[in-house]
Amino acid sequence: MLSHPRKKILCIIGTRPEAIKMAPLILGLKEQDWVEVRILATAQHRDLLDQTLMDFSIVPDIDLDIMQPNQSLISLTGKLLLELDKVLLAEKPDAVLAQGDTTTVLAASLACFYAGVPFGHIEAGLRTGDINSPFPEEANRVMTGVLAHWHFAPTSSAAENLLAERTPGHKVFITGNTVIDALHYTAAREISLSVPLDHTKRMILVTAHRRENFGQPFVDICTAIKMIAVNNPDVEVLFPVHPNPSIRTVAYELLGNVANLHLVNPLGYQEFVMAMKLASFIISDSGGVQEEAPALGKPVLVMRESSERPEAIAAGCSRLVGTDVGVIVGEAEKLLNNPDEYKKMAIGVSPYGDGKASARIIGVLREHFC
Numbered sequence: 001m002l003s004h005p006r007k008k009i010l011c012i013i014g015t016r017p018e019a020i021k022m023a024p025l026i027l028g029l030k031e032q033d034w035v036e037v038r039i040l041a042t043a044q045h046r047d048l049l050d051q052t053l054m055d056f057s058i059v060p061d062i063d064l065d066i067m068q069p070n071q072s073l074i075s076l077t078g079k080l081l082l083e084l085d086k087v088l089l090a091e092k093p094d095a096v097l098a099q100g101d102t103t104t105v106l107a108a109s110l111a112c113f114y115a116g117v118p119f120g121h122i123e124a125g126l127r128t129g130d131i132n133s134p135f136p137e138e139a140n141r142v143m144t145g146v147l148a149h150w151h152f153a154p155t156s157s158a159a160e161n162l163l164a165e166r167t168p169g170h171k172v173f174i175t176g177n178t179v180i181d182a183l184h185y186t187a188a189r190e191i192s193l194s195v196p197l198d199h200t201k202r203m204i205l206v207t208a209h210r211r212e213n214f215g216q217p218f219v220d221i222c223t224a225i226k227m228i229a230v231n232n233p234d235v236e237v238l239f240p241v242h243p244n245p246s247i248r249t250v251a252y253e254l255l256g257n258v259a260n261l262h263l264v265n266p267l268g269y270q271e272f273v274m275a276m277k278l279a280s281f282i283i284s285d286s287g288g289v290q291e292e293a294p295a296l297g298k299p300v301l302v303m304r305e306s307s308e309r310p311e312a313i314a315a316g317c318s319r320l321v322g323t324d325v326g327v328i329v330g331e332a333e334k335l336l337n338n339p340d341e342y343k344k345m346a347i348g349v350s351p352y353g354d355g356k357a358s359a360r361i362i363g364v365l366r367e368h369f370c
Contacts, residue, residue, distance in 0.1 A: 007369045008036045010093035012084075013060070014044035014104025016052045017288045020269055021099045021122065023056035024181035025358040032362065034370055038091060042066045042080060042104045047243065048266055055186075055269045062087060073103060073136060080107035088115045094369065099123050099178070101137035101144070109147040122178060122361065124151035125158030126287075126308035133306055134212050141308075150368075152361050154291075154352055155311055175360040176353025179291045183273065184355040187296065191274040195264050201236045204228065204332065205279035207286050208251075208303060209242040217323040218247065221303055222254040224328035225283070229261040231329075232336060237261040238275060281335050281345070283321075283328065290318055291352045299345030301331050311351035316344055 011026050013019050029037045041060035043049055044067055053060070064083045066076065084107060088096075098108045099122035112119035121144050131139050142165075145151065151167060153159040154177035162172050197203060208221055229237045241251045241263050255261055267275060273292070276282065281299040282289055290309045293300045294317040301321045302313075312318035321327045334341045 004034070004370070006034055006036045007094040008038060008091065009365070010038045010040055010087075010091055010096045012040045012042065012096060012098040012104060012108045013049065013053075014042040014066075014098075014102050015100075016045050016048035016266075016269075017286075018099045018102065018104065019049055019052040019056070019058070020182050020288065021178045022097070023052075023058060024178050024185060025097070025122065025361055026058055027056065028358040028362050032366070034366065038062070038093065040064070040087060042083075042107075044076070044102060044104050051266075052269050056182075062091075076103050077107055080104060081111055084108060084111035085115070088112070088117055093117060095120060095149075095365065097122060101126065101141040103136070103140065106140040106144055109144040113147045118149035119147060120150040120152060120361070120365070121145065121148035122152050123154050123158075124148060125153040125155075125160075125162040125172070127158075127161045128306045128308045130306060134210055134304070134308075136211070138308070150364060152357075152364070154357070157311060173360070173364050175364075176355075176357035177291055178353075178357045178361070179288055180295055180350060180353040181355050181358050182269075183292050183295055186270055186273045187277065189270060191270045193271055193274055193278070194267075195238060195262055195275075197236050197238065197262070197278075199278075201234055201260075202280040202336070203236045203238055203275075203278055205275050205282045205284075206237060206239040207242075207282070207284040207289060209244065209247055210285040210304065213285055213303065213323060214246040218250055219254070220323045220325050221285075221328070222251060224323075224325045224332075225261070226255055226258055227325070227329050228332050229258045231333070233260055235260065235280075235336065238264065238279070240264050240267045240272070240275075242266065281332075281342070283332060294318065294348070295350040295352070297346050297348035299335055299342065301328065301335075303328065309352075312349075315347070315349050315351050317347055317349055319345070 039060045040062040042064045097120040098105045151172045283301045285303040300318040
């Protein structure tokens with residue numbers, strides 16, 4: 001029997017990437033006899049979030065259902081602060097945990113600061129050094145870094161960023177990234193893809209959703225993807241299209257009639273991991289993909305001008321290509337046509353962890369509370 005009351009830890013999730021990265025930590029906390037776990041979904045991404053939580057058999061205790069069509073960042077942030085204030089008053093948690101750099105995370109850290117509740121930031125310390133890139137994520141994580149009580153850094157360079165900002169060293173913990181925990185959990189399963197691909201051909205997996213790529217940059221991305229598909233009929237291109245109208249409308253308008261280019265609805269996490277395993281390489285602006293793909297030995301061409309995940313780039317398994325049509329096409333065709341270039345990037349390293357990040361985070365919390 002416990003000699004002390006269980007501590008209530010509120011885990012806040014807003015988007016699909018947050019659900020993926022929080023899932024192994026939530027499942028690990030639920031196994032602890034000293035913790036009462038409560039799960040709050042802000043539903044900043046409604047359908048994508050629900051689908052991912054189902055993949056991990058996680059059911060929220062509280063659902064704010066906050067997102068509305070064409071909602072501005074100011075409106076979203078204001079609503080989140082008001083609703084989270086009510087939740088913190090009602091729940092009275094001993095700690096709150098959230099992951100990443102979304103508006104949900106910023107609002108959670110600020111609400112906790114106002115309420116005097118210790119906030120743990122999962123995946124702390126990522127920086128590009130440019131407050132506007134990516135927008136608004138860089139600002140979100142910098143401000144969250146000022147407010148957090150625990151900083152769970154995925155890598156030593158992320159920890160160094162925090163220390164350079166004068167974050168107290170005793171509050172910074174290098175844990176690895178929980179996405180690798182989730183990846184190990186999922187990749188061990190064999191899942192059938194619902195997309196009818198020709199598995200005798202090499203497959204390129206594409207994802208794009210970053211706000212800074214809306215507008216002309218995304219038009220350029222689509223132009224490049226179309227050129228790659230048309231120039232290489234012996235290749236299959238799989239593009240799960242994000243539901244945001246700024247992405248979906250343009251993608252279907254520009255890419256809808258290419259025989260070897262498959263536009264599909266977003267894949268569940270288990271299917272997406274299988275797609276990464278089957279891909280020859282990946283073209284993406286996603287942060288999570290930059291972390292997951294190297295662990296699977298898959299090269300990533302990163303459609304951004306800078307990255308807060310420099311470790312994979314330094315290791316040689318990711319490469320920044322921006323949104324210039326010629327650069328994207330040129331780098332993709334290098335990987336398709338030059339075996340030596342491909343081997344340089346398909347090296348199967350995992351600079352973001354060993355699959356034990358959740359256990360390390362739980363260990364820090366246990367030491368604090370017990």
